[in-house]
Structures are given as structure tokens and as C-alpha cells.
Amino acid sequence: MHIITLTTQKGGAGKTTLATALAVAAQEAGETAVMLDLDPQRSLLTWAETRTGDAPHVEAFPADKIAQLPTMVRRLASSFSVAILDTAGADNTATHKAMEAATLCVVPLRPTRLDVNAVRPTVQAILRGGTPFAFVLNQCPPQPNNSRAAEMAAGLAAIGSLAEPIIIQRADYQDAYAVGQGVTEYAPNGKAADEARRLWRWVAKQSKGTAS
Numbered sequence: 001m002h003i004i005t006l007t008t009q010k011g012g013a014g015k016t017t018l019a020t021a022l023a024v025a026a027q028e029a030g031e032t033a034v035m036l037d038l039d040p041q042r043s044l045l046t047w048a049e050t051r052t053g054d055a056p057h058v059e060a061f062p063a064d065k066i067a068q069l070p071t072m073v074r075r076l077a078s079s080f081s082v083a084i085l086d087t088a089g090a091d092n093t094a095t096h097k098a099m100e101a102a103t104l105c106v107v108p109l110r111p112t113r114l115d116v117n118a119v120r121p122t123v124q125a126i127l128r129g130g131t132p133f134a135f136v137l138n139q140c141p142p143q144p145n146n147s148r149a150a151e152m153a154a155g156l157a158a159i160g161s162l163a164e165p166i167i168i169q170r171a172d173y174q175d176a177y178a179v180g181q182g183v184t185e186y187a188p189n190g191k192a193a194d195e196a197r198r199l200w201r202w203v204a205k206q207s208k209g210t211a212s
């Protein structure tokens with residue numbers, strides 16, 4: 001089972017947005033996806049409430065039950081091939097447990113110095129737990145040949161693995177969330193949908209080595 005944890009202490013980097021895009025893209029690629037919302041903000045559950053249709057299945061994960069997370073994820077493996085865990089933008093026990101349970105941690109960040117600085121404690125925590133991880137550059141400016149994003153991409157690739165493709169700031173991501181869809185459902189032929197499908201393929205390939 002692929003267990004993908006979206007994590008960074010930096011708020012607003014795109015954890016929930018990419019979680020929904022990835023889960024729906026995975027489902028469309030033939031996987032059976034389940035999502036766990038570990039964020040008290042409940043952004044993922046709100047998306048699921050707006051959504052019509054059953055898949056991907058979305059569950060809350062109460063903070064007081066966090067010790068049971070590994071057991072619950074093992075139980076889910078009998079019914080689902082992919083679990084996507086959305087965490088809060090905070091350094092807390094739930095986030096650490098979700099990082100440890102993952103086959104791959106996905107760390108979104110925007111291409112700014114503030115975001116790069118803010119991601120350090122998250123990377124240190126992941127490294128302590130020993131889970132493989134990858135950065136995803138998100139909300140990149142749409143200009144072609146954007147030198148800032150390219151510089152950032154090169155710097156991040158030197159620290160750790162950088163997922164492909166980089167994700168551009170596009171209204172489709174915001175509009176898809178608002179109607180409870182993934183971008184691949186909202187605008188299947190759009191550029192955001194293409195990014196989401198490619199990102200899922202990249203993430204699945206990276207996670208494969210550690211998935212059981």
C-alpha cells in the first residue's frame with residue numbers, strides 16, 4: 001500500500017490542495033484511495049462534504065486516537081491501495097505519527113525564501129523518522145522560464161528529492177477544491193489536470209520501493 005503523507009509546518013503551502021489532486025488522480029489511474037484528515041481545521045473533510053460520489057473515501061482522524069494510527073493504516077491496507085494523509089501546518093504528535101507511517105512524505109512549498117527557511121524543521125523531523133521524502137514546488141508563477149522557480153528547484157534538488165513536475169499557480173486548483181473535486185475531474189483537459197496526473201505517477205514510482 002502506498003501511504004503518502006502531505007506535510008510541512010508552513011501553513012498554506014498546498015498540503016490539502018495537492019492531497020485532493022493526488023487522491024483523485026490515483027483513483028482515476030486505477031487505485032483505490034482513502035484519505036485521512038489529521039488537521040483540526042478539517043479542510044479535507046469539508047472538501048469531502050461538498051463532494052458527490054463515494055471515492056476516494058475520506059475519514060477524520062481524531063487527535064486523541066493518534067496512537068492508533070499505525071494500526072488503522074494497516075487495517076485500511078486490506079481495502080485500499082493508496083492512503084493519502086493530510087496533516088496540519090503544525091509540529092504536533094499527529095503530524096509526526098503520520099510522517100512515520102508513510103511510504104513517502106510529500107513536502108509542498110512555494111518558491112520563496114520564506115518557505116524554504118520554514119521547511120527546515122519539517123525536513124529535520126522527517127529525517128529523524130527515516131521516511132523517504134520529496135519536495136513539491138507549488139504555486140509557482142505561471143511565466144515560462146521563471147528563473148526564480150528554476151533556481152529554487154535546483155537548490156531543493158541538491159538537499160533532497162524534488163518531485164516532478166513543479167506545480168503552477170492555477171485557478172483550477174482553487175475552483176476544483178470549492179466544488180469538491182480533484183483538478184482531473186474539474187477540468188480534465190486542463191494544464192492543472194496534466195500536472196496532477198504526472199505528479200501522481202512520480203509519487204507512486206517513488207513510494208513503490210517502500211510500499212508493502
Ligand SMILES: Nc1ncnc2c1ncn2[C@@H]1O[C@H](COP(=O)(O)OP(=O)(O)OP(=O)(O)O)[C@@H](O)[C@H]1O
Pocket residue numbers: 010011012013014015016017018039041043087088089138139140167168169170171173174177
Ligand atoms: N497550485 C495552486 N494554484 C493555485 N492556488 C493554490 C495552489 N495550491 C494551493 N493553492 C491555494 O493556496 C491556499 C493554501 O492551500 P492549502 O489549503 O492546500 O494549503 P495547506 O498547506 O493545506 O494549508 P494549511 O497549513 O492551512 O492546512 C488555498 O487558498 C489554495 O486554494
Ligand SMILES: [Mg+2]
Pocket residue numbers: 015016017039043086087
Ligand atoms: Mg490543509
